[in-house]
Amino acid sequence: MSVRPRAAFVSIVRRVNRVTAAELARRYRGGDLSPVDVARQALELAEREQPRLNAFITLQPDVAMAAARESEARYRRGEPLGPLDGVPVSVKDLVHMAGVRTTAASKVLATYVAGEDADVALRLKAGGAVILGKTNLHEFAYGPSGDVSYFGPTRNPHNVAHIPGGSSSGSGAAVAAGICPLALGTDTGGSIRIPASLCGVVGLKPTYGRVSARGVIPLSWSLDHIGPITSTVEDAGLALSVLSDFRMPDLELGRPARVGVCRELLFEALEAEVRSLVEAALPAVGEMREITIAHMDATSAQPVILGTEAAAYHLPWLNERPGDYDPTIRARLETGLSSRGVDYVQATRLRGLFVEAMYEALNDLDVLATPTTPIAAPRFGEVQTLLDDGSSRNTAGLLLRNTLPFNLCGFPAISVPCGRTVAGLPVGLQLVAKPWDEATLLRVAAGFERNRPAA
Amino acid sequence: MSVRPRAAFVSIVRRVNRVTAAELARRYRGGDLSPVDVARQALELAEREQPRLNAFITLQPDVAMAAARESEARYRRGEPLGPLDGVPVSVKDLVHMAGVRTTAASKVLATYVAGEDADVALRLKAGGAVILGKTNLHEFAYGPSGDVSYFGPTRNPHNVAHIPGGSSSGSGAAVAAGICPLALGTDTGGSIRIPASLCGVVGLKPTYGRVSARGVIPLSWSLDHIGPITSTVEDAGLALSVLSDFRMPDLELGRPARVGVCRELLFEALEAEVRSLVEAALPAVGEMREITIAHMDATSAQPVILGTEAAAYHLPWLNERPGDYDPTIRARLETGLSSRGVDYVQATRLRGLFVEAMYEALNDLDVLATPTTPIAAPRFGEVQTLLDDGSSRNTAGLLLRNTLPFNLCGFPAISVPCGRTVAGLPVGLQLVAKPWDEATLLRVAAGFERNRPAA
Numbered sequence A, B: 001m002s003v004r005p006r007a008a009f010v011s012i013v014r015r016v017n018r019v020t021a022a023e024l025a026r027r028y029r030g031g032d033l034s035p036v037d038v039a040r041q042a043l044e045l046a047e048r049e050q051p052r053l054n055a056f057i058t059l060q061p062d063v064a065m066a067a068a069r070e071s072e073a074r075y076r077r078g079e080p081l082g083p084l085d086g087v088p089v090s091v092k093d094l095v096h097m098a099g100v101r102t103t104a105a106s107k108v109l110a111t112y113v114a115g116e117d118a119d120v121a122l123r124l125k126a127g128g129a130v131i132l133g134k135t136n137l138h139e140f141a142y143g144p145s146g147d148v149s150y151f152g153p154t155r156n157p158h159n160v161a162h163i164p165g166g167s168s169s170g171s172g173a174a175v176a177a178g179i180c181p182l183a184l185g186t187d188t189g190g191s192i193r194i195p196a197s198l199c200g201v202v203g204l205k206p207t208y209g210r211v212s213a214r215g216v217i218p219l220s221w222s223l224d225h226i227g228p229i230t231s232t233v234e235d236a237g238l239a240l241s242v243l244s245d246f247r248m249p250d251l252e253l254g255r256p257a258r259v260g261v262c263r264e265l266l267f268e269a270l271e272a273e274v275r276s277l278v279e280a281a282l283p284a285v286g287e288m289r290e291i292t293i294a295h296m297d298a299t300s301a302q303p304v305i306l307g308t309e310a311a312a313y314h315l316p317w318l319n320e321r322p323g324d325y326d327p328t329i330r331a332r333l334e335t336g337l338s339s340r341g342v343d344y345v346q347a348t349r350l351r352g353l354f355v356e357a358m359y360e361a362l363n364d365l366d367v368l369a370t371p372t373t374p375i376a377a378p379r380f381g382e383v384q385t386l387l388d389d390g391s392s393r394n395t396a397g398l399l400l401r402n403t404l405p406f407n408l409c410g411f412p413a414i415s416v417p418c419g420r421t422v423a424g425l426p427v428g429l430q431l432v433a434k435p436w437d438e439a440t441l442l443r444v445a446a447g448f449e450r451n452r453p454a455a
Helices: A003-018 A021-030 A035-053 A061-077 A119-126 A169-176 A193-199 A233-243 A272-284 A296-320 A327-337 A341-361 A395-401 A438-451 B003-018 B021-030 B035-053 B061-076 B119-126 B169-176 B193-199 B233-243 B272-284 B296-320 B327-337 B341-361 B395-401 B405-409 B438-451
Strands: A056-059 A088-092 A130-135 A182-187 A202-205 A225-230 A258-261 A287-290 A367-371 A384-386 A392-394 A413-420 A426-432 B056-059 B088-092 B130-135 B182-187 B202-205 B225-230 B258-261 B287-290 B367-371 B384-386 B392-394 B413-420 B426-432
Touching: A021 A061, A021 A233, A035 A056, A035 A061, A035 A088, A035 A130, A035 A169, A056 A169, A061 A130, A088 A119, A088 A169, A119 A130, A119 A233, A130 A169, A169 A182, A169 A193, A169 A225, A182 A202, A182 A233, A193 A202, A193 A413, A193 A426, A202 A233, A202 A438, A225 A233, A233 A413, A233 A438, A272 A367, A272 A413, A272 A426, A272 A438, A296 A327, A296 A341, A296 B341, A327 B341, A341 B296, A341 B327, A341 B341, A367 A438, A384 A395, A392 A395, A413 A438, A426 A438, B021 B061, B021 B233, B035 B056, B035 B061, B035 B088, B035 B130, B035 B169, B056 B169, B061 B130, B088 B119, B088 B169, B119 B130, B119 B233, B130 B169, B169 B182, B169 B193, B169 B225, B182 B202, B182 B233, B193 B202, B193 B413, B193 B426, B202 B233, B202 B438, B225 B233, B233 B413, B233 B438, B272 B367, B272 B413, B272 B426, B272 B438, B296 B327, B296 B341, B296 B405, B341 B405, B367 B438, B384 B395, B392 B395, B413 B438, B426 B438
Parallel strands: A088 A130, A088 A182, A258 A287, A258 A367, B088 B130, B088 B182, B258 B287, B258 B367
Antiparallel strands: A056 A130, A182 A225, A202 A225, A202 A413, A367 A426, A384 A392, A413 A426, B056 B130, B182 B225, B202 B225, B202 B413, B367 B426, B384 B392, B413 B426
């Protein structure tokens, strides 16, 4: 007797799995789907996937169901609050929500309960979103793999022997597993785009400063960005319009995109399968032009800035409770603590050169296109990865190589799935646009999404 | 036989002494004064005052006379280049001029000849200014007194036993002595406003970024400002319109200025005579309101930022030729070298708080008014100065106390003479306005200049 309901449940879950925020809102308005039913199914799937994926640190079923009931009442009155009303959403556990713990996946904050909502939490609530809970992450967002968390590692939904990418690991996994169409991430060196790439979903790092960082635990405030992980480009745009004052544009570019490709560095050495998938996908983006970016070596400034700013934030805890950090995180912070003032200053000068070089490079282009990550999701414990130039390189460094330059310059960037390896692991294409021009970024990304080889 | 010409010369000099750039340009246009005669007299006075004041490091009589002849020809054709055409100008020896040495008053650069013009030098030349030469300064602009220079100290024209203030010491002395109506200065903690205050002239630090710093040897690039020292507010505005894209406004505010006075800190303890002169002058500025500025303690960030950025710039020379620095300058740079990355980062965070507090404080005001310096020009060698609260404090720290906060926030500020002590030493009033609102700053300053007690 219990088999049939269970089977029915699974099939509903599979359907929700493919449903976008845009489609949910359409169907809520049409009355053929209920925010309360969708929230219940999302919470059930979150619970069910938790042992396999460990995507969540905290679930708040009662709060979520209450929000869903309020949303349902609004739709009945014909007064939804916006494109995310009634949409299940997950929030990286680096973002404060009043009355809920913010752990940053650390022992340091394992029992810390926030007193106030972050600006982005306020915006989600004001937009009627149904917040399921707080997602797992790399401890204090300081790592690209997602396998270091006081609450245990998150696993990749496509193959649990592989990492999900980080630091927004739980957000990437939750969207990829179909638990919710939208999850919030943060991105200081690639932490939205890397899990999006490795989990086969869309990750948008907006222009630096577009989305308020108030109430989000910083990793490095001059490099931190907040943005959405979704399953479509349209949902990323809708989310950005709720998270900031960005106005959702129509997603038609109306002409071929002008696409810059910088082979010398961003394509330098890749996993062989990543190269063939990205090269095959590029023509679907637009008209390609080979470009060079001056001062790419200036991106060496990013780890200096990140390390120093992170150490400045963590200084009191490093002194008072060093044993509460994972040893790998503490070691990174102590390296940052040892950087000199003059090193930081020189890094900010290099940063200025790189920003100028990026303006120059994108001058008559719509976007720059790169592989988001040079490699598909590594296995847990993999420290070196073999590339197509025969070299074997540090895996964590590879994960960050193509994303961190765009934190340094603050330009908006998005990762869109562009295929899967033979083993079924997703590969992402990264597009980068000019500051404040997310409209063009989303248009080109949406065009690629329509035209790309089957992902 | 030689007495009469000399007497005549002196009287001409006395007249030139009181002539402003605005008046020179009017009289050049009217044809009753010649740029060539004025340039010759200015060069003669510069030479004559050199043993007394030591205001110049380099004079370029031939270049200046050639420029004056070209200017004269333009006026004859009725085609002057702008408000500074034919006006004698001096340039702080931190500013590159192609083919002329830039010493920064240091042994390190004593023989360095610049290959290119700084942007401000290009603008002066394009505007037809007659550049007399390069003025003395505190070595590498790193001090507020003007008594440390590889080329010997500059002296205060009002009393050569007293310092002129720095670091733009020669620029302040040259204008105060009537050698030229305009001299360029730079200001990282007060280096335009302090010599203006101590020498009884006008000094304008524009909004950070208003005037290009390209081609000017940096002290601390996030704090460095370039601006004019003049004898009137009008001339400061005309100069700014040549040095940048600022458009000279009419100088009528047309209503009483709303003037904020922050007594708790900026008037905290002063030399007794400075207090009485400034208090007597304040009503001539406008309608006063007591205000407080939050986070005034955040101004402790300024020396950290300055020291670290200066050390970053000087690092190669500090390693290669430490003996070529004055020991006091080297000691300051070594202090900056010892600051940690996290200290600099914390300083930039404090800076952000102070900027916000300044916006808040000036929200419904036209200007903030303070004494420019809490003290009149100290004697050479004075290390402690007695204040009206009975305390005796470090003289260099006092000179910077009221000016450096406005480098930290980058708001425009001007020093205007507001009287003299019984001993005949000038005292300056500082006005501060909102970013990019030099028009209001100049209007309020010009109104004060008309209404002030006799200076």
